[in-house]
Amino acid sequence: MKFCTIGCGGHASHSHGPSQKLYAQRHPEVELSACCDLNPQLAETYRATFGFQHCYTNLEEMLAKENPDAVALVVPASATSGLAIPLLERGMALHLEKPPGLTLNEYRRLLTAAQKGGGLNQVAFNRRYAPALVRARQWLDRDIPAQEVLHIRYDLVRYSRNESDFSITAIHGIDAVQYLARSPYREIRLTYRELPQSGAGVAAISMEGVCLNGTEVSLTFQPMSGLLEETAAIHAIDQSIHVNLLGTQATFDGETSHWCRGALKSQVMVMNQELVERNGVYYETEAFLNAVQGIGTASPQLEDCRQQVILMEAIRTRKSRVDFADRDATRPNVSDVVRELSGIDR
Ligand SMILES: NC(=O)c1ccc[n+]([C@@H]2O[C@H](COP(=O)([O-])OP(=O)(O)OC[C@H]3O[C@@H](n4cnc5c(N)ncnc54)[C@H](O)[C@@H]3O)[C@@H](O)[C@H]2O)c1
Structure with missing residues (x-):
């Protein structure tokens, strides 16, 4: 199974990266294919620290080249729904950080996208x-x-x-x-x-x-x-x-x-x-x-x-x-x- 993650900032580095690394150690069938951040240094540090194979600064480029089976989204709350909606619409299995939309309107759009795509999703209420x-x-x-x-x-x-x-x-x-x-x-x-x-x-x-x-x-x-x-x-x-x-x-x-x-x-x-x-x-x-x-x-x-x-x-x-x-x-x-x-x- 190929896994990619988007956003290599504070919470990702503190919690998601160590979790993803530990999961891959315990489940060798999972490949940490790539991580992505707009900031190339953060992306490279995350890749090297948590054992991802590649890193990117462009999300679409990463998805096109890696073709992952599952993705985590750990970006600022203001960016979550805009990035999650197209992923959900294409049926990508998505682990998305809270909040699931900043407003009820954003939440409804996320839900509609998930229903349209039919993929698996999980909201990170840890x-x-x-x-x-x-x-x-x-x-x-x-x-x-x-x-x-x-x-x-x-x-x-x-x-x-x-x-x-x-x-x-x-x-x-x-x-x-x-x-x-x-x-x-x-x-x-x-x-x-x-x-x-x-x-x-x-x-x-x-x-x-x-x-x-x-x-x-x-x-x-x-x-x-x-x-x-x-x-x-x-x-x-x-x-x-x-x-x-x-x-x-x-x-x-x-x-x-x-x-x-x-x-x-x-x-x-x-x-x-x-x-x-x-x-x-x-x-x-x-x-x-x-x-x-x-x-x-x-x-x-x-x-x-x-x-x-x-x-x-x-x-x-x-x-x-x-x-x-x-x-x-x-x-x-x-x-x-x-x-x-x-x-x-x-
Ligand atoms: N569950 C918890 O306990 C908990 C704790 C803290 C934060 N969070 C959540 O985690 C998320 C991230 O918070 P943070 O504090 O790590 O923010 P942050 O700003 O430190 O990190 C976000 C990263 O996303 C990157 N990013 C933004 N747009 C991008 C894009 N289009 N493509 C690739 N990368 C992009 C930014 O460059 C940045 O490095 C938020 O949704 C927040 O609510 C959850």
């Missing part, structure tokens, strides 16, 4: 593949029916993140909560504490709401705090699951614990893993490239990402409420929703 979150979801599926989860809290905390549009990072939390809830959102209220002293568009963001299955949710996004942290707390009657995705202490890289009436039932520490394993990027790359070869399913796909894009855009445009009930209430019933969603998970 939290779904981070071991700490994967374990939480496994325990939920085993022990707590979706409609019995009372509340999910998700805190995505960063420092010195004064970019004007934090919504394209917040979308990770929006996706992770939907994945843990095992249900679409029904309605979300949003509030903002604007931080003009930190820069234009910078704000602490809070989201409160409820999912279609009755689970209440609360999400906070703090771009300018004092630490880097990402945690989830899931509560049901007699049971709670706590997830620390990143691990803020030197001794561990993440942790998931399951509590029953005050007693610790299970605890897993994510330790001694490669960065790209604990942040999930290796496992999402593995899921995608396996799926291209007919093993397992690629998830999430574009069709699973509509609500995430709507809520991301709501943050950017400072909406105070998003009501999904009109459209999503037409789904048959909660158990069908749960079955439908569990079918897309790995």
Whole structure:
């Protein structure tokens, strides 16, 4: 199988390159054919560092010469849909970085292109593949029916993140909560504490709401705090699951614990893993490239990402409420929703 990747910048070099190299080492049937970046030095460094055979500065030239079976797209969010649409239309198997479109309009065009081309696609929501979150979801599926989860809290905390549009990072939390809830959102209220002293568009963001299955949710996004942290707390009657995705202490890289009436039932520490394993990027790359070869399913796909894009855009445009009930209430019933969603998970 011939694989190519587009964009050799920060996130690609930090996470995708090491993941692609590791996957190729473990799966010799996969050929790292070529990488591409507008910047020739970045392209050459990526090629040499991660073991790609060739590098290019022109995407179309790379595709014409290499004729790959699968492609990853890791370019600035503003460039993603413009580059992804022609790839999807021609049926190319595509692993595309989040967000899947900057707006609902872009998202719809991506989805239409995917449906037209009929190829496989996977959106890079790597939290779904981070071991700490994967374990939480496994325990939920085993022990707590979706409609019995009372509340999910998700805190995505960063420092010195004064970019004007934090919504394209917040979308990770929006996706992770939907994945843990095992249900679409029904309605979300949003509030903002604007931080003009930190820069234009910078704000602490809070989201409160409820999912279609009755689970209440609360999400906070703090771009300018004092630490880097990402945690989830899931509560049901007699049971709670706590997830620390990143691990803020030197001794561990993440942790998931399951509590029953005050007693610790299970605890897993994510330790001694490669960065790209604990942040999930290796496992999402593995899921995608396996799926291209007919093993397992690629998830999430574009069709699973509509609500995430709507809520991301709501943050950017400072909406105070998003009501999904009109459209999503037409789904048959909660158990069908749960079955439908569990079918897309790995
Ligand atoms: N999943 C995560 O946790 C996570 C974290 C950071 C970034 N991201 C996503 O990764 C993507 C890239 O972000 P980044 O921070 O690496 O950006 P970046 O600017 O560092 O890198 C993007 C690269 O794409 C290249 N590029 C742009 N247009 C191109 C084209 N037509 N052909 C070839 N190369 C092209 C640029 O030259 C640049 O080197 C974004 O979509 C971002 O949302 C995801």
